[in-house]
Amino acid sequence: DKITNYVNQYGKPFFSLEFFPPRNETELESFWPLLDQLKQGNPLFMDITWHSRSSLDPNNHCSSLAIAGSTLKQLNHETVLHLTCYDYDITTLESILNSAKSLGLRNILALRGDVPASNQDENKVFNGLSNSKSDQIIKSNNFLDKLTCALDLVKFIKTKYGDFFTIGVAGYPMGHPEAKTYSDDLNYLKSKVDAGADFIVTQLSFSADQYISFIKDCHAIGIKVPIIPGIFPIQTKASIRNISKLTKIDPPNEVKKSIEACKGDIEAIKKYGLQHAVDLCKKLISSDVNIPGLHFYTLNRDNCVTEILKQLNLWNPRSDYEESIMAGDIQNSPL
Numbered sequence: 001d002k003i004t005n006y007v008n009q010y011g012k013p014f015f016s017l018e019f020f021p022p023r024n025e026t027e028l029e030s031f032w033p034l035l036d037q038l039k040q041g042n043p044l045f046m047d048i049t050w051h052s053r054s055s056l057d058p059n060n061h062c063s064s065l066a067i068a069g070s071t072l073k074q075l076n077h078e079t080v081l082h083l084t085c086y087d088y089d090i091t092t093l094e095s096i097l098n099s100a101k102s103l104g105l106r107n108i109l110a111l112r113g114d115v116p117a118s119n120q121d122e123n124k125v126f127n128g129l130s131n132s133k134s135d136q137i138i139k140s141n142n143f144l145d146k147l148t149c150a151l152d153l154v155k156f157i158k159t160k161y162g163d164f165f166t167i168g169v170a171g172y173p174m175g176h177p178e179a180k181t182y183s184d185d186l187n188y189l190k191s192k193v194d195a196g197a198d199f200i201v202t203q204l205s206f207s208a209d210q211y212i213s214f215i216k217d218c219h220a221i222g223i224k225v226p227i228i229p230g231i232f233p234i235q236t237k238a239s240i241r242n243i244s245k246l247t248k249i250d251p252p253n254e255v256k257k258s259i260e261a262c263k264g265d266i267e268a269i270k271k272y273g274l275q276h277a278v279d280l281c282k283k284l285i286s287s288d289v290n291i292p293g294l295h296f297y298t299l300n301r302d303n304c305v306t307e308i309l310k311q312l313n314l315w316n317p318r319s320d321y322e323e324s325i326m327a328g329d330i331q332n333s334p335l
């Protein structure tokens with residue numbers, strides 16, 4: 001509802017940018033200049049990802065919490081903090097959320113996180129619990145010691161913090177790789193929304209048609225919250241290889257062939273990646289599913305994000321409405 005008000009006033013799709021926290025002092029040096037530069041385009045919000053390696057030490061200025069807190073306070077920019085639940089017990093999760101709250105962070109992307117292959121059977125058992133026994137436990141405000149899926153994290157946040165946090169969840173245009181079927185995964189996504197998620201950010205896809213049919217399928221089962229496509233601009237052969245390994249998404253043959261045709265020419269691959277992303281985004285923006293915005297996985301590089309946004313006329317368009325939000329209370333989440 002809050003984002004719908006915003007989008008109606010905004011008049012055209014917004015964009016948001018995702019970063020991971022710097023892993024060391026060298027990465028930290030270039031991190032803030034990069035965010036400062038990309039801020040000039042007026043993203044609606046910036047996401048800081050969560051990693052199980054992320055330190056919970058309050059003195060660590062490179063933890064997800066510290067970086068998200070600084071993005072909000074020092075950079076003065078609306079921030080979404082990602083949080084995965086799989087690695088933590090609920091006492092730890094509560095202390096992370098309390099810290100986020102005291103840093104003024106009000107938007108959380110609630111995730112399970114990746115489960116090591118060796119634990120996946122155990123996780124299935126927990127997923128089963130999540131639909132039955134843990135539901136009853138959650139209703140009585142007593143959580144199992146460990147939350148093992150994003151649905152339970154959404155319920156946990158809602159139960160403990162009410163409407164304080166705006167909650168986002170992940171959606172998968174191809175279905176999550178561990179899901180039995182695409183429609184199982186879709187119904188499960190609906191249960192995350194029914195439990196209180198306010199918006200969805202999607203996994204990357206290389207095909208506009210795939211995003212569009214996923215969004216239509218979501219609408220068909222009654223998902224009404226904003227669904228923001230996650231865009232991964234292709235920039236190098238290695239980045240495609242790495243992201244495919246991480247997400248288990250195989251790029252379509254057409255993309256593979258186009259990259260092969262570049263014969264290792266770095267500039268040609270970049271040029272192709274730029275055009276591919278621009279075409280994909282244009283198709284999404286002009287589709288009839290009314291996407292509220294585009295979310296870019298930056299991998300902490302400008303890559304071609306600025307250029308893509310310029311070509312889409314999305315770089316820097318700040319409406320009067322947005323000006324008034326930004327000039328007012330930054331904690332008034334546009335989501």
Ligand code: FAD
Pocket residue numbers: 048049050051052082083084109110111112113114115127128130131148149150151169170171176177178179180184185188201202203204230
């Ligand atoms: P869940 O929503 O819990 O789903 C996981 C799987 O379990 C799905 O197959 C789902 O269908 C199934 N499942 C779970 N519970 C049930 C149930 N009760 N009934 C039926 N099926 C069920 N990872 C990080 O470590 N840090 C990040 O910051 C991060 N950010 C991300 C941002 C986005 C936009 C996306 C798309 C992914 C991100 N990830 C991140 C990766 C994410 O952690 C993995 O994809 C992970 O494998 C699943 O997380 P999830 O929140 O989607 O899990």
